Amino acid sequence: DGGITQSPKYLFRKEGQNVTLSCEQNLNHDAMYWYRQDPGQGLRLIYYSQIVNDFQKGDIAEGYSVSREKKESFPLTVTSAQKNPTAFYLCASSIKQGPQPQHFGDGTRLSIL
């Protein structure tokens, strides 16, 4: 089945530590996105990528970094500069960037030890 796989499901970070969240898709989609979701809130865009080797900052990019070396993969690194990293992180993809449905993975829940 085609879809988006996020791993791990749960992740714990120590103070001052960088952690990387994995996102893989086999939908052959060009565009990929990372969102952050806080309790009782909507989704906020962190980074997006229209195509391999290209990515752009979203609304809340500070403290995060991404790479897009392969079409299928769009990992997100939560750096120690992100002072409030506890959240539910969602990865999505769409055929192309722009006004069309995005398909989501089942998220990674990041907590601070």
Added chain:
Amino acid sequence: GESVGLHLPTLSVQEGDNSIINCAYSNSASDYFIWYKQESGKGPQFIIDIRSNMDKRQGQRVTVLLNKTVKHLSLQIAATQPGDSAVYFCAESSNSGYALNFGKGTSLLVTP
């Protein structure tokens, strides 16, 4: 800045009744709208979308209505079932936009 919001944070309906979830948007350039369903601990699941050249679109048990005059969007679920219990998000975008802009969500609780 531009925003997408929902009128009611929670909605409780009885099984078998119809549900209506509302959404207001403020960006007059918005031309694409989409509804998602999110169950606890999972990612949002696509329900239905609509473009601004339409005012109504129907799917299986769901209907989306778009009123561009008052910038209002609604999702109607017919014969609501317990499995419909979830948080529902509306989102919007425009041709010049790079991503979807999400509202805060409405929690739908279906009671037997």
